[in-house]
Amino acid sequence: MSAAHFLLPLLLIVCLGAFAQEHPSVSAQPNTVYVGADGKFESAPDTAVIQFNVSAQDDTSQAAYQHASKSVEQVREVMRANGIEPKAATIGFLSVQPMYNWKNPKHKVVGYRVTTDVTLKLKDFSKIGAITQQLADADVSETQTLGYTLDNIDEAKNKAVEDAYRRARNSAETLARASGRALGDLSYASVDTFENPRPVMPRMARAMTAMSVPATPPPTEEFTPQTVTVTAHVNALFNLK
Secondary structure (H helix, E strand, O other), rough: OOEEEEOOOOOOEEOOOOOOOOOOOOOOOOOEEEEEEEEEEEEOOOOOEEEEEEEEOOOHHHHHHHHHHHHHHHHHHHHHHHHOOHHEEEEOOOOOEEEEEEEOOOEEEEEEEEEEEEEEEEOHHHHHHHHHHHHHHHOOOOOEEEEEEEEHHHHHHHHHHHHHHHHHHHHHHHHHOOOOOOOOEEEEEEEEEEEEEOOOOOHHHHHHHHHHHHOOOOOOOOOOOOOEEEEEEEEEEEEEE
């Protein structure tokens, strides 16, 4: 379909979106113009999100649970050592799973594994390097991921929508002028927003432990956090005067 074509003598439809997506079904009427446009909002992040799991395995479920409890206490100690109250972190559900010897025809249980997920949000980026390194040194987690976001992501989405709508209206006004008409009121609109999360340190907990040297700075030292980008797509139907 071309960028604009006539369905009726006074009906214009233009598709300007960069996203390959299906447009919603709209009952277009004469003397209207239907446009689509993309917009975005970019900002330096104000929140760092550290996510990691705590995992412990032992011969019995009780022993595995106690082992996991000790690992979680190590996490609390790391947080307190960096001036952060443990309640600042959120913890997920606790999972207890039996471990089987699959080489045994009877699939005998050989132990139990206890896991849970922890998420910590930080405003002070200067603490990221020390916390991630200390968690790795404590060897309580198999995975560790660092990402950046905005605390008020809804406001960022609103700004992306505003940018997309402005672009859509500009396109509609251009088409209206080109056809010798004037753009009227908005008759219909649909909105889609997309956040672009960027984890920058996946599955590195044990790897950092192996590579860490006392004189070596943390992996995040002196680097700038990646920009947070929120994009939006707006479809809009305007009346023509």
